[in-house]
Amino acid sequence: MSSAFLGMPPFPQAARRALADTQQRRNLAGATRTIRHKRAEVVGELPDWEELREAGRALKERTLRHLDHYLVQLEERVTAAGGQVHWARDAAEANRIVTRLVQETGEREVVKVKSMTTQETGLNRALETAGITAYETDLAELIVQLGDDLPSHILVPAIHRNRAEIRELFRRTMPDAEGVGDDPAELAEAARRYLRQKFLRAKVGISGANFLVAETGTAVVVESEGNGRMCLTLPETLISVVGIEKVVPTWQDLEVYLQLLPRSSTGERMNPYTSTWTGTQDGDGPRGFHLVLLDGGRTDTLADRIGRQTLNCIRCSACLNVCPVYERTGGHAYGSVYPGPIGAVLNPQLRGTGTETDRSLPFASTLCGACYEVCPVKIDIPEVLVHLRARVVEETGGRRHTPTPEAVAMRAARWVFSSPARLSAAQRLAALGSRVVARRGRIARLPGPLAGWTDARDAPAPAGEPFRQWWERTHR
Amino acid sequence: MRTALFITCFNDTMHPATGRAVVTLLERLGCTVDFPAGQTCCGQMHFNTGYQRDCIPLVRRFGEVFAGYDAVVAPSGSCAAMIRHHHARVAEVAGDRGLLEAVRTAPPVYELSEFLVDVLEVTDVGAYFPHRVTYHPTCHSLRMLGVADRPLALLRAVRGIDLVELPDATQCCGFGGTFALKNSDTSVAMGADKVRGVLDSGAEVLCAGDNSCLTHIGGLLSRLRTGVRTMHLAEILAATERTTATEPTTATERTTATGAPSHAVATGGGPR
């Protein structure tokens, strides 16, 4: 995982800082609202959307349940078509393979298509260490790279920046951009000028892939700007780093995903450019094609029967755009290149629950279910969140000699709820206690861990006569 | 048909007026409900916070208490959703076949608006409530139960009501159970936006089918002294011309039931 995210505080603290960033709050609210509406419109156009979602889910289930079969088939087809397949157990191994492949070409520069997987492995930093410069060519990735910033959204990594901030960045970092204005068209033009010669000179391109077709060995990249086509077509060598879960069984299956992905992602009927290639082609495109297949925690995720569905993800980011938590905290608070609801379930599975940050992520949700509703491959994110919460609680319990205060409270609540008599007694006690702190039925300040509630909210006082008591009095 | 009321532990302890309103309403509609005294809690807090093993006895109790009824009605979308969607999972975690069987054969659990519209087949419950009201569809009632516009259909039929639209109604209010404590900053930020929507709507009453969410939003409305009060759907539907004369009129009074049951009876209509 990108080392830049290492040492991020747990979600609640990181979120507190983000919530205080007025500019970011405004940028995010505007951007997510825009894309939510676009998505809703183009999804609403398709009467068979639910059938597509179901097919998208089922195809992933078929793939994942027989992943070994499909990976072997994929490798065979890619190789037969002139490509070379490499396998990487983890991020470090993937970075080593890519670095070696670049070094073998003798080049010191590479152009990159936006790729979540290489963000995940922290490839750019690894290349830098080896003296290789990687140019991000997607506009938003470029903004992040030039600003030495971190991505905060899967589709639009610079969603937290507005036009004025981007103009300042371009003026500061791009040669010949002193006079650039803040109109997005002008900024995009500046990026075009900046990258043009890099594309035309590039000898090595690095990409991810949205899909890999096992049956044919075909790789698919879905994009908008044409930077993808540049990187996939002009260089002599193409290296694609792809997670093992990106495989789909057949060419026909793309008819489902090429409908689901653009509408869910950019809110378009189809994105401007989709490129598909199978191995290498004489006289068209790179002469060398390397496919690096990454595990990086995916097999651990696969082993969990409830968590497995997380691997359905096609990285559309629809769940981010509808998430009320993400909309307010932004992506950095999740401490990973995968933010939002999908990040909250993906990171603790890919990286494990070894850090405070990763343990905090499953709790960074109200379980409102908006993510599940829009997910094009029907990942029941709330279900996985709750499942991971249980894992975190159990692991924490197993690690400590004494139970956490929360665990003690939960056990006490279980004890109370295990008997109506105890519940009645607890109700009497609570009503009694609240008389001390309540004024006109309103509690402005609660003690202990409950103070988090009353910092900004009044709390009601427990009723003097609980319902069960009233029922006893009136209906018996 | 034997119908049981599952009041939920939270309503029982914190919002008994809602329970009284449900009883008043159902009895007015000619439906007799039973309140099995052995009931406690559905286990939602434990389950959603990661203490799945701690809910096993609660799920078992629920099954035992409500076995034999034809239907269970609960004035809470999230508790109804917990029972419908997750009790089976708890039984699975317990690895208890008997419990799984009990969950499978348990009576259907309806959220109040579902019970009224689908089981009793009524949308006009004969209520009278001459106030400007806005409705917040709570997430679990909306997305897990799919109550759709049942609550709104019920509200629209209330005489005297001025029902106004809530901006961004379907966005979560930020309550989220223990999320409200674990991530209180984010929870409050979401709640603040919900409050803005409520204020923009011009409503004097915010209505929903879950008192948990209402406690969160209401806590913010009260802290800010907005004068807007929160009411459970049941309380509005239970109101008639006879009861409106004595109903509470300020935002905080709904919670003043402490030691003053006679006052709080107002929205519930009182015993027969």
Add this chain to the structure above:
Amino acid sequence: MSTARDEILARVRAALADVPESERPADVPVKRAYATGGDQPGSAPETVALFTERLADYGATVRTVSSGRAATEVARTLASRGASRLVVPRWFPPAWSAQLAAAGMRSDEPPLSVDELDAVDAVVTTAALAIAETGTLVLDGGPGQGRRAVTLVPDFHLCVLRADQVVASVPQALSRLDPLRPLTFVSGPSATSDIELERVAGVHGPRTLEVLVVR
């Protein structure tokens, strides 16, 4: 020697311990209940009209012309854009290029260098097919389409296709395409929404896309 490959495949198999050994991929049910656009004949006038409307939505210019006027329209379109240095890939139908001045035409035979491609004003190609529902052209390097770079580097792309090449839906398109060829799906000119989600047409790929549908 335990290679990464063997180890990953072993991990996958271990992770799938719950999948019965007798289960085959086809045993996992996949319901394809979605629409395939099967009943719409490719050349129906409504299909072409929908294609025109949807592609125009992305900021491309799309016009329908009669076959008799195709050559004239091709020449006029290029002239109106001030495009005199052209790449016209091999086997572009002569009937459509008849009125182009031979002087400015390059065929990409032998392949032009990237700099040479960068120096031309426009590229004129055919397409493998088009998809009405999504307003998409698909290029597969077939006759008149050239390799991928020729439709990428020049700043103006004029694409000419026959009305009967327009299919209704994505499923119809995929069943007609050969995955072993390098394919490019083009839905409008290059674009970005990376700044405040505001769509800007024209980034790295051709900034202008014009399409003539020949009836």
